[in-house]
Structure formats: C-alpha cells, structure tokens
Amino acid sequence: MKEEWIKLKIGTMDVPVQIIRERRRSIRASMGKENVIMRFPINLPAQEEAAHRKRLTTWLEKQYEKKEGLFQRYQKADYQDGDTLRVGDRQYELRLRQEDRKTSAASLKGGQIVLRLNRDMDEQQASKAIRTLLSRVVAADYLPQITKRVLALNEQHFRRPIKGVKLKYNHSNWGSCSNSGNINLSTRLLFAPQEVVDYVIVHELAHLIELNHSHRFWAEVARVMPDYEKKEAWLKEFGAGCDF
Incomplete structure (x- = not known):
C-alpha cells in the first residue's frame, strides 16, 4: 500500500485528501472524519488515475453544493503561539x-x-x-x-x-x-x-x-x-x- 497527501480546493475550502494506492479493483472516494480518502488500484496507469481524480473531485464539489456544512470538519484551526x-x-x-x-x-x-x-x-x-x-x-x-x-x-x-x-x-x-x-x-x-x-x-x-x-x-x-x-x-x- 502507498499513501500520498494532497489538498483540493472545494468551494471556498482547502480539503485534505489522503490518496491510498493498494491491491484492489475498484476506485472510490469517501468522506472520513478528518480528511477525504481516495482509493485506487496500485498499478493504475497515471493517465487513468488523473481522470478518476477529476471525476471524484467533481463528486466532492457536488456534495459541497448540496451541504457546505459537511466539509466544516476539515477546516482545522492552524494554532500558533500566542493564539x-x-x-x-x-x-x-x-x-x-x-x-x-x-x-x-x-x-x-x-x-x-x-x-x-x-x-x-x-x-x-x-x-x-x-x-x-x-x-x-x-x-x-x-x-x-x-x-x-x-x-x-x-x-x-x-x-x-x-x-x-x-x-x-x-x-x-x-x-x-x-x-x-x-x-x-x-x-x-x-x-x-x-x-x-x-x-x-x-x-x-x-x-x-x-x-x-x-x-x-x-x-x-x-x-x-x-x-x-x-x-x-x-x-x-x-x-x-x-x-x-
């Protein structure tokens, strides 16, 4: 299994996304407690993965339009000394x-x-x-x-x-x-x-x-x-x- 972390701009929010490449046949995205999770087959060609990422990002944007509040969980405070x-x-x-x-x-x-x-x-x-x-x-x-x-x-x-x-x-x-x-x-x-x-x-x-x-x-x-x-x-x- 291989992991990668990225951030996607969904609406007005920067959403943390955990990309997991593992031994699997299906491709899916889910909204976890602290970040969005995208799962891909480990040997998926880069061009195909990019197309699926775009599709899953569109799905997330539609969820945001339906209910923006669902994404509030991902807006963590960036605490600094003296805050x-x-x-x-x-x-x-x-x-x-x-x-x-x-x-x-x-x-x-x-x-x-x-x-x-x-x-x-x-x-x-x-x-x-x-x-x-x-x-x-x-x-x-x-x-x-x-x-x-x-x-x-x-x-x-x-x-x-x-x-x-x-x-x-x-x-x-x-x-x-x-x-x-x-x-x-x-x-x-x-x-x-x-x-x-x-x-x-x-x-x-x-x-x-x-x-x-x-x-x-x-x-x-x-x-x-x-x-x-x-x-x-x-x-x-x-x-x-x-x-x-």
Missing part, C-alpha cells in the same frame, strides 16, 4: 513549545494552556496531537460545570441514579449513556449553544429510563424539551464546525 482559543464562555491563551521529547503534553494554569510538542512530528501528526491535547485540558477545566448541569437537569426532570459524568474527545457521537448510569459527553459539544448542550444532556438522561430510541424514549425527551427537534437540526447543520 486565543474560545470555548463556550471561556477563553485560553495558547503557548506552543517544540521540544526534544518522545510524547507531547499540555497543562493549564491561570487561563494559559502550554503545549509541549514533540518537534519530530509532521504537520498532520502535530495538528492531531494539538487538538487531542486541547480537548483533554479543556475537558478537565469544564467537567465540574458540565457535571453540575447534568445533575441539575437530572434532579429537575428525571431523578435517576447517575454513576458518573465524563467529557472526552469523541467524533462518533455527541453523547452516550451506559446501562450502569455513566453519562459521556463529547468535548466538541462545548462549542455549541447552551440550549443545544442541554438537549444532548437531556437526551442521555432520558436513556436512564429508556436505554433505546423507542417511542417511549422520545416521549421522555419531548416531555422535558418539546422543541428538541430544533436542537437536533442545529447539530446536523452546524455540528461539523464544533471542534478544536
């Missing part, structure tokens, strides 16, 4: 340090996040490490406030036992609830309006009563938040832009 990161009602000053170290780390003190990065990482690795570290630090800072809100909404509307509340950098969903009573929320949710945050919390708390998505479950959500569909619509339209 300000705004998350919800808080802001953090960022300090980036390139160091000779095996692993990267981050710490928060007095509103300043210091990121100590392995200087040997390439651009893609550094970008991913920064987002992960920022999420981890901000999660720890916000957890008491989010926990307080979860407990308040539970006491007001559900009054079910909760084992714990966690914030983690999750792209697969906005939240989850385990059958043991653990409420997990994505740190990406911190970029959403408070009423949308409340909706996701209510959604997960409703699972303490109905651990499914049955009519009974949605009735519980509607009982607490009759206009919950508006919050779901907001997440579908703008959720891709909620990220570090």
